[in-house]
Structures are given as structure tokens and as C-alpha cells.
Amino acid sequence: MAGWDEFGGLNRGYVIELYERFRRDPASVDPESRAIFERWTPSAADEPGPVAESAIGVKRAVGAVNLAQSIRRYGHLAAQLDPLGSKPPGDPLLLPDTHGVTEDDLRRLPADLVPSPLLDRAANMLDLVEAFRRVYCSTTGYDYSHVFVPDERNWLRQAAEGGQFRAPADPIDPVALLDRLSQVEAFERFLHRTFPGKTRFSIEGLDMLVPILDEVIAGAAESGTHSILIGMAHRGRLNVMAHVLSKPYEQILAEFKDPVSSRNFREDMAWTGDVKYHAGATRAIKNGREIALEVSMPPNPSHLEAVDPVVEGMARAAGTATDQAGAPQFDPTRSVPILIHGDAAFPGQGIVAETLNLSRLKGYDTGGTIHIIVNNQLGFTAGIRESYSTSYASGLARGFKIPIVHVNADDPEACVEAARLAFAYRAKFKRDFLIDLIGYRRWGHNEGDEPAFTQPVMYRKIGSHPTVREIWARTLVERGGIAPHVPESLTAKYMNQLQHAQDGLQLEKDFVEPLPGPPPPGAAARTQTGVPLDRLDALNTALMKTPGGFAVNRKLERLRERRASIFAKPDERTIDWSAAEDLALASILEDGIAIRLTGEDAERGTFSHRHAVLHDATSGALHVPLQALPQARAAFEVVNSPLSENAALGFEYGYNVQAPSRLVIWEAQYGDFVNGAQTIIDEFITSARVKWGQQPSLVMLLPHAHEGQGPDHASARPERFLQLAADINVRIANCTTAAQYFHLLRRQAALRHPMVASAPRELAEARFRLVIDDEAAAGHANLVRRLIFCTGKVYVDMASSDLRAANPHIAICRVEQLYPVPMRDLRALVAQYAAAEEIVWVQEEPENMGALDFIRPYLQEAAGGRPVRAIARPRSASPAEGSAARHARQQQAIVDAAFAKSGVRPSPGTQPTPEQVAG
Numbered sequence: 001m002a003g004w005d006e007f008g009g010l011n012r013g014y015v016i017e018l019y020e021r022f023r024r025d026p027a028s029v030d031p032e033s034r035a036i037f038e039r040w041t042p043s044a045a046d047e048p049g050p051v052a053e054s055a056i057g058v059k060r061a062v063g064a065v066n067l068a069q070s071i072r073r074y075g076h077l078a079a080q081l082d083p084l085g086s087k088p089p090g091d092p093l094l095l096p097d098t099h100g101v102t103e104d105d106l107r108r109l110p111a112d113l114v115p116s117p118l119l120d121r122a123a124n125m126l127d128l129v130e131a132f133r134r135v136y137c138s139t140t141g142y143d144y145s146h147v148f149v150p151d152e153r154n155w156l157r158q159a160a161e162g163g164q165f166r167a168p169a170d171p172i173d174p175v176a177l178l179d180r181l182s183q184v185e186a187f188e189r190f191l192h193r194t195f196p197g198k199t200r201f202s203i204e205g206l207d208m209l210v211p212i213l214d215e216v217i218a219g220a221a222e223s224g225t226h227s228i229l230i231g232m233a234h235r236g237r238l239n240v241m242a243h244v245l246s247k248p249y250e251q252i253l254a255e256f257k258d259p260v261s262s263r264n265f266r267e268d269m270a271w272t273g274d275v276k277y278h279a280g281a282t283r284a285i286k287n288g289r290e291i292a293l294e295v296s297m298p299p300n301p302s303h304l305e306a307v308d309p310v311v312e313g314m315a316r317a318a319g320t321a322t323d324q325a326g327a328p329q330f331d332p333t334r335s336v337p338i339l340i341h342g343d344a345a346f347p348g349q350g351i352v353a354e355t356l357n358l359s360r361l362k363g364y365d366t367g368g369t370i371h372i373i374v375n376n377q378l379g380f381t382a383g384i385r386e387s388y389s390t391s392y393a394s395g396l397a398r399g400f401k402i403p404i405v406h407v408n409a410d411d412p413e414a415c416v417e418a419a420r421l422a423f424a425y426r427a428k429f430k431r432d433f434l435i436d437l438i439g440y441r442r443w444g445h446n447e448g449d450e451p452a453f454t455q456p457v458m459y460r461k462i463g464s465h466p467t468v469r470e471i472w473a474r475t476l477v478e479r480g481g482i483a484p485h486v487p488e489s490l491t492a493k494y495m496n497q498l499q500h501a502q503d504g505l506q507l508e509k510d511f512v513e514p515l516p517g518p519p520p521p522g523a524a525a526r527t528q529t530g531v532p533l534d535r536l537d538a539l540n541t542a543l544m545k546t547p548g549g550f551a552v553n554r555k556l557e558r559l560r561e562r563r564a565s566i567f568a569k570p571d572e573r574t575i576d577w578s579a580a581e582d583l584a585l586a587s588i589l590e591d592g593i594a595i596r597l598t599g600e601d602a603e604r605g606t607f608s609h610r611h612a613v614l615h616d617a618t619s620g621a622l623h624v625p626l627q628a629l630p631q632a633r634a635a636f637e638v639v640n641s642p643l644s645e646n647a648a649l650g651f652e653y654g655y656n657v658q659a660p661s662r663l664v665i666w667e668a669q670y671g672d673f674v675n676g677a678q679t680i681i682d683e684f685i686t687s688a689r690v691k692w693g694q695q696p697s698l699v700m701l702l703p704h705a706h707e708g709q710g711p712d713h714a715s716a717r718p719e720r721f722l723q724l725a726a727d728i729n730v731r732i733a734n735c736t737t738a739a740q741y742f743h744l745l746r747r748q749a750a751l752r753h754p755m756v757a758s759a760p761r762e763l764a765e766a767r768f769r770l771v772i773d774d775e776a777a778a779g780h781a782n783l784v785r786r787l788i789f790c791t792g793k794v795y796v797d798m799a800s801s802d803l804r805a806a807n808p809h810i811a812i813c814r815v816e817q818l819y820p821v822p823m824r825d826l827r828a829l830v831a832q833y834a835a836a837e838e839i840v841w842v843q844e845e846p847e848n849m850g851a852l853d854f855i856r857p858y859l860q861e862a863a864g865g866r867p868v869r870a871i872a873r874p875r876s877a878s879p880a881e882g883s884a885a886r887h888a889r890q891q892q893a894i895v896d897a898a899f900a901k902s903g904v905r906p907s908p909g910t911q912p913t914p915e916q917v918a919g
């Protein structure tokens with residue numbers, strides 16, 4: 001028996017039986033029970049007869065224990081969590097009657113029936129129950145009965161009841177807190193007065209967010225953390241930027257004036273910037289001249305919660321050392337992620353669940369995130385019952401066993417305690433913690449919005465509700481801690497500071513935008529990616545080694561034996577996709593660039609092509625050849641991601657922007673699944689540079705193949721990426737040979753800053769080719785009458801067709817990089833095939849998909865007046881056929897059309913748009 005406190009909801013019959021056994025023979029029960037039974041005396045009022053008497057007494061003891069346990073567990077249901085005073089729901093289990101006990105019974109029972117740090121001050125069970133109520137039914141609701149790990153649960157209980165994070169055990173400087181609240185409030189009041197009706201998403205009603213962040217940051221600074229990463233949406237963001245990230249008032253005020261700086265105005269849209277409440281900021285906290293701690297808040301798109309995985313990825317990168325070969329070394333003390341959520345967005349956005357699911361996974365764990373729900377009890381106009389089906393906004397976190405503290409945002413001391421508890425728990429257990437900061441929203445959703453249209457009663461209350469600064473000031477005056485005039489003088493101090501900043505504003509100077517550096521012109525085309533054959537051979541040999549006694553799976557062993565001799569004949573086609581990738585990665589590691597490769601089943605590879613992690617066939621032991629590579633000068637990591645795309649890609653995006661010198665690759669299982677990550681693609685990957693000046697260099701591998709596997713796995717939706725392509729924000733390639741893939745990976749590793757079966761000699765000498773000429777036709781260019789351009793696998797279908805030999809007048813050229821458009825190469829090929837009478841774009845996708853709409857104007861421009869036609873599947877709502885047979889027929893129809901005498905589907909005469917092109 002572990003102790004009475006484990007008897008929550010306990011079996012009374014069992015305890016009574018145990019007690020009877022104790023009465024007959026004290027030695028027959030365990031020592032802990034014996035100790036409790038020895039101290040317990042039946043009441044005189046109990047019924048006569050030794051057995052009945054003791055049974056009733058035991059019932060009362062059990063009732064008392066259950067009451068105390070219920071308060072621990074459900075006390076939060078009676079806590080006063082809403083500053084606007086709504087009545088807590090309560091629960092019958094919190095009442096003595098429900099457990100068959102009275103106050104008198106409680107007074108007669110010894111307190112130590114329930115072990116607790118509060119026993120010191122409890123003479124009996126009544127004292128203890130009242131002390132429990134003061135802890136658990138206060139302005140804090142401790143909601144962590146769902147934490148299953150006994151050590152954690154005991155620690156949390158000890159912390160709540162022991163009060164070690166509360167004053168007086170852990171003192172608060174009350175005047176400093178008032179000073180901080182005055183600063184936070186003055187900022188909003190000043191902006192409200194100076195820019196009436198302008199959107200700022202005021203923090204008011206949740207002002208304690210800033211002191212909570214102060215506490216966490218102070219804890220992190222003391223514990224030697226190097227990096228804090230804060231992800232947050234609009235609510236209170238400007239205030240946090242000003243006061244937590246030290247963004248100068250002048251800069252914020254200048255942004256409110258919204259000047260169109262002649263310096264920054266770019267008509268070509270290469271820089272659009274973003275609204276002020278999406279911008280990011282960084283603050284360095286120095287220890288002497290050294291930067292001891294960097295606090296950063298990355299920019300955030302409007303799409304709520306999308307930044308969550310991005311921040312996690314950043315924290316993982318910041319806490320990971322990759323400068324040594326082998327596996328990367330993650331240290332959870334180096335970085336602390338903080339995610340600030342909305343109470344409607346947290347339960348509503350699926351990416352939150354995806355992000356929480358990452359939190360304990362290998363390769364994704366960040367050593368614990370501190371989550372804060374800034375809970376203003378509204379989501380725009382929607383109320384609680386329109387926003388979530390859980391009891392609290394935080395309900396989702398329970399399933400992930402994250403301890404939750406709900407706290408009334410009008411009780412500054414309780415909020416500070418919650419912050420300290422969160423940090424201490426994170427430091428001890430390296431796990432997520434959630435603070436549900438319950439307040440209100442003083443104004444409309446934005447400051448121009450009228451909240452009384454939809455929440456008249458709530459806003460009548462808010463209209464007369466004092467601010468938390470006023471409440472705290474009054475408390476301090478009443479406690480005699482400060483003179484009555486102090487609060488107003490503090491407010492005046494900060495209002496004056498803001499007025500001073502406003503008076504001295506120099507718009508051109510104070511308005512600062514993080515202009516992105518332009519991508520280096522022509523860098524991609526110039527990048528040499530060939531690797532000498534002897535170096536590749538040595539890498540290949542090293543990759544084929546396994547530790548002594550390691551039993552490689554038999555099927556794999558055969559493949560690896562073949563791999564061992566691929567360099568024997570440098571001009572034979574011995575290099576497949578798998579070898580090309582493996583060698584590219586190995587050579588990149590040899591160049592000293594760390595690699596992180598993730599995706600669903602990425603370790604083995606969806607198509608059983610990678611085998612980056614070998615499993616000993618007997619023991620199951622693991623061996624990662626790229627981590628054991630003697631030539632490597634940087635770390636290699638390959639991680640099977642969970643079955644998520646949105647958060648998984650967001651995480652890699654964050655990792656990449658935090659550590660741009662590492663090569664970060666995310667692979668979709670099938671290209672179509674990338675749809676699930678469209679938010680991250682639209683709002684971060686493709687637009688981050690023009691909005692925020694970030695320079696992502698993430699690689700996305702998206703299998704795209706018309707192979708008769710049905711509509712869903714046929715397309716990586718290239719048209720969507722092509723539509724988003726502008727200002728060299730992405731590099732979109734669809735390569736047809738293993739060597740091209742090798743060079744593409746190496747080129748990206750070499751550039752990193754601007755995104756995205758061959759012969760060995762092709763890895764050694766060539767570089768990535770943007771367009772590949774038809775070598776067979778090039779020898780008789782003057783005979784060519786039809787010049788076909790295509791991209792990807794359809795090339796192989798045409799080139800291997802029986803019709804090819806019979807049609808020497810047709811040249812088939814491959815566009816390996818679709819964006820930036822290799823215009824110079826296209827023009828050169830058109831010029832080379834001067835006798836060609838028509839240019840034909842052949843694609844396997846339906847006409848309304850694939851690259852057609854994107855590439856057509858470029859082909860027309862290059863064609864110089866010659867007709868441009870297209871061959872594609874007919875327009876369709878689905879990318880591909882559902883049956884392999886129908887697929888084969890359609891594919892054949894495309895190949896037949898490509899070689900057919902007369903053309904099909906003339907291309908309409910659209911003109912090219914002004915666009916940057918490669919080369």
C-alpha cells in the first residue's frame with residue numbers, strides 16, 4: 001500500500017476489511033497502514049459494537065481522505081479563474097456531504113491521513129481540507145491529475161501545496177511589479193489616445209503576460225540558457241515587442257505612422273513587408289560584453305498557430321551542435337521555446353495538436369515548451385461554447401500529459417507563481433507546461449471593432465472593471481507597501497516617456513525595415529558540384545562498411561554487394577537514385593556541412609531506396625553509415641517524422657532559418673501529401689523573404705510520378721509551386737537522372753542561401769544542368785522539324801518509346817529546372833534547332849495542371865514566332881487515373897501524340913510576364 005493518498009475514489013470495503021485485520025493482528029497489515037490505523041480513534045458518537053463502531057469510523061476516515069483527494073483533483077472547478085467574476089462550475093465531490101462527512105468529523109480526524117507539506121499547519125483534517133481549498137480553489141486552478149508519471153505528479157503536488165514558488169517562500173518585489181504593469185498599461189493607453197481606432201491588438205485584460213514572460217526569461221538566464229524563442233500571434237504582440245524584446249518605442253511609433261519610405265519602396269514587389277503586428281524582433285541580454293542570452297520572436301503570419309512548429313524547429317536547431325561528425329548533439333538547456341496561443345486558436349487549429357505531438361519525439365524534442373494561452377474568453381466574436389468542446393481552452397494538452405495551470409490574470413502574485421512553476425517544471429523534467437492565463441479583452445477584436453454588437457453583457461462588465469494595475473496598486477496601498485500617490489506617478493512616468501519618443505520622432509530614421517539581401521546573381525549557375533571519382537569511390541567504400549559482427553538484412557546485403565563495385569566502370573550506368581543521394585550526402589558531410597533529413601519513413605525511404613539506418617537482422621541494433629563516415633566533418637541526422645505534414649514542414653522551416661549553414665531536407669512520402677502543409681509553403685517558405693527578409697534554403701523532396709498509382713499519388717502539384725514562384729524565392733527542379741539529383745543536392749548544399757541511372761563520370765565532371773539537350777538529335781539538328789520540351793518522367797516514356805527511332809526529325813529536350821526559368825538555355829536550343837517548325841510542350845499532367853500554364857509564355861518568347869503547341873492529358877479535376885490500365889493508355893496516348901504527324905491542341909497566344917530567369 002503506497003499510502004492513504006493513493007486511495008482517491010478508494011474501495012471502502014477493502015479499507016474496512018484491512019482495518020478489521022489490523023484489529024485482530026496489527027502485524028498482518030503493512031507498516032504504512034499500521035501507522036495510520038494506530039493513530040486513528042473511533043468517535044464516541046459512533047454506533048456500539050466493536051466491528052460496527054470501527055466500520056463507521058473507517059467510513060468517515062475514508063470520506064475525509066476522498067474529500068481531500070477530490071479537492072486536489074477537482075479543486076480547479078471551484079477556483080475563481082475569471083476576472084470578470086463568472087461563477088465557477090464547482091463539483092459535488094468538493095463538498096463534505098458527498099463523502100458522508102461533516103465538519104465535526106473532519107475536526108476529529110487526524111490531518112496526517114493525507115500526507116502533504118501543509119500538514120505542518122494542520123491540527124486536524126478540517127484544517128487540512130481548508131488549506132487545500134486555499135491552494136486548489138483559489139485564483140489558480142492546478143489541473144494536472146492527468147499527469148501519469150508518479151515523480152512528476154508528486155513534484156507538482158509538492159510544489160502547489162509547499163508553495164515554494166509563492167511569496168513569502170519565493171518573494172516578489174511588489175513595487176517592481178507595479179512599475180512593470182504601469183509600463184505595460186501606459187503603452188496601450190498612449191497608443192489608444194494617439195492613434196484612435198488604429199489596430200494594435202491591445203494586451204489590456206491580459207497585461208500579466210509581460211511579467212510572466214519576465215519570470216520565465218529570468219529563470220532561463222539564471223540557468224545558463226542561450227536562446228529563448230517566442231512564438232505568438234497578434235494579441236499583445238506590440239507590447240511584448242516593446243517591453244520583452246526591447247523594440248524601441250520610436251520604431252513602433254514610426255510604424256504606426258506608416259510612412260512610405262523612398263528608401264524602401266520597391267515597385268517591383270520584391271519587398272512587400274508586412275503589417276506591424278507580424279514583425280519579429282531579437283534582444284540580446286549581455287553579461288558584460290558577451291551575449292549571455294538571446295530572446296527572439298520570429299515573424300508570424302496571420303494564419304494563427306502556424307508559427308508553433310516553426311518556433312519548435314528554431315529551438316531544436318539552437319540547442320543542437322552539429323560541428324562534429326556522427327549524430328548531432330542536442331542539449332535541452334541551451335534553448336527554451338515559449339508559445340503564446342489564443343484561446344480560440346489553440347483548440348481550433350489542427351497544427352497545435354501536430355506540434356504537441358512532436359514534443360517528445362526523437363529528433364523533435366526541444367526539452368519542453370512553455371505554452372501560455374492568452375485567454376480572453378473570446379475568439380473575435382465567438383464565445384467559449386462556439387470555440388471548443390473541451391472544458392477548458394487548454395483541454396487538448398491533457399492528452400499529451402502536459403501539466404496545466406489556469407490562473408486569473410487579475411491576480412499578479414498567482415500569475416508570477418504560475419510562471420515560476422512552469423519554468424521549474426520544464427527545467428526539472430524537460431517537458432512541456434501550459435499556463436492558461438484567463439483574462440478578458442478590454443476592447444473589440446481590434447481597436448476599431450465594436451464588441452458590444454455581439455457581447456453586450458460582457459462588455460458592460462468590462463467597462464467598469466478596473467485594470468490589473470489598478471487592482472495591484474490598490475492592494476499595495478492597502479497592505480501599506482506604497483504611498484497612495486505612487487501608482488499615478490509611475491503611470492505618468494511612462495506616459496511621459498512615450499510622449500518624449502513621439503515628440504522626437506524622425507520618421508525616415510526610426511522606420512526600420514529588414515530589407516532582404518538580393519540573391520547572389522548567377523550563383524546557382526556557377527556552382528561547381530562535380531566530385532572527383534577517387535573521392536567518390538572512397539566515400540562509397542566507407543559507406544559500405546559495417547561494424548564487426550553487424551548482420552545486415554540478407555536482401556539488403558545483396559544490394560550492397562552490388563553497390564560496392566559501382567565505380568569499377570566509370571562510364572557505365574551503375575549509379576541509381578539511391579547511390580546518387582547517398583554519395584551526394586556523404587560528399588556534403590565531407591565538405592563540412594551538417595545535414596538533417598526528415599520525413600515519414602525517411603530512414604528507410606518510402607520506396608525502400610534509402611536505407612540510411614541499417615537494422616541488425618539478429619539484435620535489431622542500429623548502424624547509420626553516414627554517421628560513421630570517417631571522412632565526415634559535420635553531423636548527420638535522419639529522422640522518421642510522425643504522420644504530419646503541416647507541423648513537420650513548419651518545424652524544418654524553423655530549423656533551417658535558425659541554422660542556415662546546415663542542409664535541411666524534408667521529404668514528402670508522396671508528393672500530394674504536401675497539400676497538408678500548404679500554409680507553411682504559402683506563408684513561410686515562398687513569401688518569407690519579401691515579407692520579413694528571412695532567407696530560407698530548405699529542400700523539399702516531393703515524389704511526383706504518373707505511374708498508374710491513382711489520382712492521389714501522381715502529383716506533387718507543381719503548378720502550385722510554379723504559381724508561387726517569383727523573385728527567385730524557390731528553385732523548382734524535376735530531374736530525370738540520378739546524376740542530376742546528385743548535382744542538385746550538392747548545389748543546394750553549396751548555395752544554401754538562395755531554395756528549394758547515371759554513369760559515375762557524370763558525378764565527377766558535370767554539374768547540375770538546367771536543360772538537357774537531346775544528344776541523339778543534336779548531331780543532325782538541321783533535320784529536326786519538331787522540338788519537344790518536357791520535364792520529369794514523361795521524358796523517359798518518350799525516349800524509350802519504339803516510335804523514337806522512326807522519328808529522327810523530333811528532338812526531345814528536358815527542362816530540369818522549371819524555376820528560375822532557364823531562359824538562356826531555352827533560347828539557345830531553339831536557335832540550335834533552327835529548322836524546327838514547331839515547339840511542343842509535352843507533359844503527363846492534365847492540361848490545367850503541371851507546368852504548362854507557367855512555362856507557355858516563356859516557350860512562346862523563346863520560339864520567336866514559331867507555333868507552340870501543348871500535349872497533355874485532357875483538362876481534369878483529378879491529377880491522374882485511378883486504374884493502372886487506364887493510366888497506361890493515357891500515357892501511351894501522350895507519347896503517341898508527341899510523335900504523331902499532325903499536332904493537337906494549339907496553344908493560345910498569351911504573352912510572357914516580366915520574370916527573372918536563370919542564367
Ligand SMILES: Cc1ncc(C[n+]2csc(CCOP(=O)(O)OP(=O)(O)O)c2C)c(N)n1
Nearest residue numbers: 235302303304342343344345376378379380
Ligand atoms: C487560421 C486562421 N483563421 C482565422 C483567422 C482570423 N482571425 C484572426 S484573430 C481571430 C480570433 C482569434 O481568437 P483567439 O485565438 O482567441 O485570439 P484573440 O484574438 O482572442 O487573442 C480570427 C478568427 C486567422 N487569423 N487565422
